[in-house]
Amino acid sequence: MALLQIAEPGQSPQPHQRRLAVGIDLGTTNSLVAALRSGRSEPLPDAQGRVILPSAVRYHADHIDVGQVARDAASSDPLNTVLSVKRFMGRGLADVKQLGEQLPYRFVGGESHMPFIDTVQGPKSPVEVSADILKVLRQRAEETLGGELVGAVITVPAYFDDAQRQATKDAARLAGLNVLRLLNEPTAAAVAYGLDQNAEGLVAIYDLGGGTFDISILRLTGGVFEVLATGGDSALGGDDFDHAIASWMVEQAGLSSDLDPGAQRQLLQAACAAKEALTDADSVTVAYGNWSAELTRAAFDALIEPMIARSLKACRRAVRDSGVELEEVGAVVMVGGSTRVPRVREAVGALFGRTPLTEIDPDQVVAIGAAIQADTLAGNRRDGGELLLLDVIPLSLGLETMGGLMEKVIPRNTTIPVARAQEFTTYKDGQSAMMIHVLQGERELISDCRSLARFELRGIPAMVAGAAKIRVTFQVDADGLLSVSARELGSGVESSIQVKPSYGLTDGEIARMLKDSFEHAGFDKVARQLREHQVDAERLLEAVQGALDADGDRLLDAEERLAIEQQMQDLRDLMSGTDGVAIEQQTKRLSQVTDAFAARRLDSTVKAALAGRNLNEIEE
Amino acid sequence: MAISMTEAAAKHVRRSLDGRGKGEGIRLGVRTTGCSGLAYVLEFVDQPDSEDLVFESHGEKVIIDPKSLAYLDGTELDFVKEGLNEGFKFNNPNVRGECGCGESFNV
Numbered sequence: 001m002a003l004l005q006i007a008e009p010g011q012s013p014q015p016h017q018r019r020l021a022v023g024i025d026l027g028t029t030n031s032l033v034a035a036l037r038s039g040r041s042e043p044l045p046d047a048q049g050r051v052i053l054p055s056a057v058r059y060h061a062d063h064i065d066v067g068q069v070a071r072d073a074a075s076s077d078p079l080n081t082v083l084s085v086k087r088f089m090g091r092g093l094a095d096v097k098q099l100g101e102q103l104p105y106r107f108v109g110g111e112s113h114m115p116f117i118d119t120v121q122g123p124k125s126p127v128e129v130s131a132d133i134l135k136v137l138r139q140r141a142e143e144t145l146g147g148e149l150v151g152a153v154i155t156v157p158a159y160f161d162d163a164q165r166q167a168t169k170d171a172a173r174l175a176g177l178n179v180l181r182l183l184n185e186p187t188a189a190a191v192a193y194g195l196d197q198n199a200e201g202l203v204a205i206y207d208l209g210g211g212t213f214d215i216s217i218l219r220l221t222g223g224v225f226e227v228l229a230t231g232g233d234s235a236l237g238g239d240d241f242d243h244a245i246a247s248w249m250v251e252q253a254g255l256s257s258d259l260d261p262g263a264q265r266q267l268l269q270a271a272c273a274a275k276e277a278l279t280d281a282d283s284v285t286v287a288y289g290n291w292s293a294e295l296t297r298a299a300f301d302a303l304i305e306p307m308i309a310r311s312l313k314a315c316r317r318a319v320r321d322s323g324v325e326l327e328e329v330g331a332v333v334m335v336g337g338s339t340r341v342p343r344v345r346e347a348v349g350a351l352f353g354r355t356p357l358t359e360i361d362p363d364q365v366v367a368i369g370a371a372i373q374a375d376t377l378a379g380n381r382r383d384g385g386e387l388l389l390l391d392v393i394p395l396s397l398g399l400e401t402m403g404g405l406m407e408k409v410i411p412r413n414t415t416i417p418v419a420r421a422q423e424f425t426t427y428k429d430g431q432s433a434m435m436i437h438v439l440q441g442e443r444e445l446i447s448d449c450r451s452l453a454r455f456e457l458r459g460i461p462a463m464v465a466g467a468a469k470i471r472v473t474f475q476v477d478a479d480g481l482l483s484v485s486a487r488e489l490g491s492g493v494e495s496s497i498q499v500k501p502s503y504g505l506t507d508g509e510i511a512r513m514l515k516d517s518f519e520h521a522g523f524d525k526v527a528r529q530l531r532e533h534q535v536d537a538e539r540l541l542e543a544v545q546g547a548l549d550a551d552g553d554r555l556l557d558a559e560e561r562l563a564i565e566q567q568m569q570d571l572r573d574l575m576s577g578t579d580g581v582a583i584e585q586q587t588k589r590l591s592q593v594t595d596a597f598a599a600r601r602l603d604s605t606v607k608a609a610l611a612g613r614n615l616n617e618i619e620e
Numbered sequence: 621m622a623i624s625m626t627e628a629a630a631k632h633v634r635r636s637l638d639g640r641g642k643g644e645g646i647r648l649g650v651r652t653t654g655c656s657g658l659a660y661v662l663e664f665v666d667q668p669d670s671e672d673l674v675f676e677s678h679g680e681k682v683i684i685d686p687k688s689l690a691y692l693d694g695t696e697l698d699f700v701k702e703g704l705n706e707g708f709k710f711n712n713p714n715v716r717g718e719c720g721c722g723e724s725f726n727v
Binding site for chain 1: 632633636639640646647660661662663664665666700702703704705706707708709710
């Protein structure tokens with residue numbers, strides 16, 4: 001018999017219509033699955049009562065280990081045991097090789113750009129490895145909840161780009177999970193604390209994990225979270241605290257610094273245990289071999305102070321990038337196991353001038369928020385008062401226009417899902433094809449933005465420049481995935497692309513791109529103006545040259561023609577330079593000296609059209 | 621006429637109410653629906669209705685409307701674990717037939 005859960009008043013589900021949905025935090029180090037049961041969102045434990053599943057997969061010839069067993073085997077079977085696979089998601093082979101020489105895996109290139117890890121079970125892509133982790137969580141959830149899942153909300157870092165999100169979605173599909181939504185991790189944490197129920201406000205999410213630090217500044221308006229800024233340090237985390245204690249032990253005990261790996265692991269384990277004990281205790285005894293000493297919390301705080309300072313610096317930068325003041329931040333949410341360290345809480349509280357939210361287990365808060373969102377998306381809330389949480393596009397989407405400029409079609413922080421269309425036209429007479437170059441970024445020049453995809457619209461009927469109407473539609477679904485279509489409105493020729501971007505963005509690049517756009521705003525504006533003036537000038541030069549070729553001999557005397565050609569040459573000379581204002585002025589000058597010529601051409605065309613016809617014919 | 625809870629059920633009700641932060645107790649009830657005619661209702665109660673009957677079991681309130689009581693009289697609410705799955709189970713002496721999954725029944 002099915003086991004029942006307690007429902008909210010008036011919300012008992014129809015029999016056989018409980019729609020089971022879960023939230024999954026697919027983390028670099030650890031993963032969790034959570035669900036709403038009896039009105040509470042809580043992580044689901046495995047048969048041994050453990051809620052955390054280490055994100056480790058070990059491949060044997062005939063089976064797969066996932067979790068703690070796999071992690072324990074990492075040093076004995078490094079080639080077949082994959083850790084931290086999240087760092088490879090949506091990356092190209094070249095990027096992965098750049099990540100670090102010290103990775104033990106044998107990478108092989110696949111048919112796509114994806115890196116494959118060679119194991120005893122053959123090459124495995126990061127997507128497959130992630131799917132193996134997700135399968136275990138899915139199975140746990142189905143056993144625990146007693147039925148098949150309708151779907152899952154899976155969390156991703158706010159700075160994940162399209163490729164990384166797509167890879168995550170692919171992994172879920174491979175694991176047999178229906179993705180209700182990909183949700184930004186900081187947004188999930190804010191939802192866990194019910195902050196989405198507030199009308200508006202600024203929220204800072206301080207996420208200090210084992211190996212990475214992320215800070216996100218979110219703005220809530222009418223139930224919508226916008227990511228104002230993200231920042232962090234991909235090489236800062238609780239592991240560094242362990243290393244700090246271990247170094248202190250080496251120093252105090254007078255040990256040689258080049259210990260063998262076994263001794264090093266022992267030392268780090270002792271250090272980690274000491275760190276955890278100091279969360280509640282004021283002092284702890286650390287021992288290694290015959291040596292032992294007392295480590296006080298004050299001494300520990302001093303050891304980690306430089307690392308905390310680094311994280312606070314990133315916080316200040318993110319707040320500055322958001323264009324807000326520290327005092328405006330209304331809530332600070334702590335995420336990640338390392339935020340249990342009292343000194344971390346204290347320092348973050350002091351920076352923002354308010355006590356951070358810590359009541360929900362910082363290792364679980366992201367999954368808990370995702371589960372709440374999953375329950376809503378699965379349609380289990382029937383009171384109607386529940387706002388559907390919306391997410392936003394982290395970086396603007398657009399396309400390349402003449403002169404290498406980025407034309408934004410969907411601006412950053414637009415809520416998704418969204419579809420936007422914009423009309424473009426041809427640049428040259430008789431142009432029959434158009435290259436659509438899809439870009440993501442905040443900068444004005446395409447060379448500073450990220451190229452997502454290119455496709456061509458062919459078969460545009462021959463028309464004069466500017467007569468064709470090409471409607472380009474950008475569509476972003478609820479998971480932030482993009483498709484672009486182009487259609488020539490006269491003939492109906494159409495072409496489209498589902499953006500599966502060329503995998504290959506380096507760590508934190510989204511964040512960096514965003515930052516650059518703020519820092520280079522002034523420079524970009526000048527660069528854009530210059531390109532615009534250059535494009536205008538080119539267009540005019542082309543038009544004048546065409547007119548000269550057609551009617552120059554007939555309508556101009558030698559002196560007039562020379563004057564025009566002189567101005568054209570001056571403009572050409574200026575165009576290779578960077579003085580936008582001079583180009584603009586010279587373009588105007590050329591336009592002025594050709595005014596009379598243009599008027600004469602018009603007259604002569606009209607005369608030709610009227611020649612030999614009487615008034616009645618013309619009026620018809 | 622009475623409704624009761626096992627100790628395990630009462631404990632879990634307390635835990636759920638604490639976690640939720642509010643609520644008087646839980647409501648047991650039946651609705652006419654489902655593949656075998658009737659379905660159980662199990663909900664939190666913030667405000668009992670005037671005609672509701674209230675039973676206490678292991679310190680927790682079980683609230684039920686008089687119409688549902690006719691179908692549920694003598695029922696004991698239990699909380700059980702089956703593998704990883706856990707939840708409430710109605711031990712209802714009035715039931716003559718259940719659908720396969722036990723979510724709905726007839727009397």
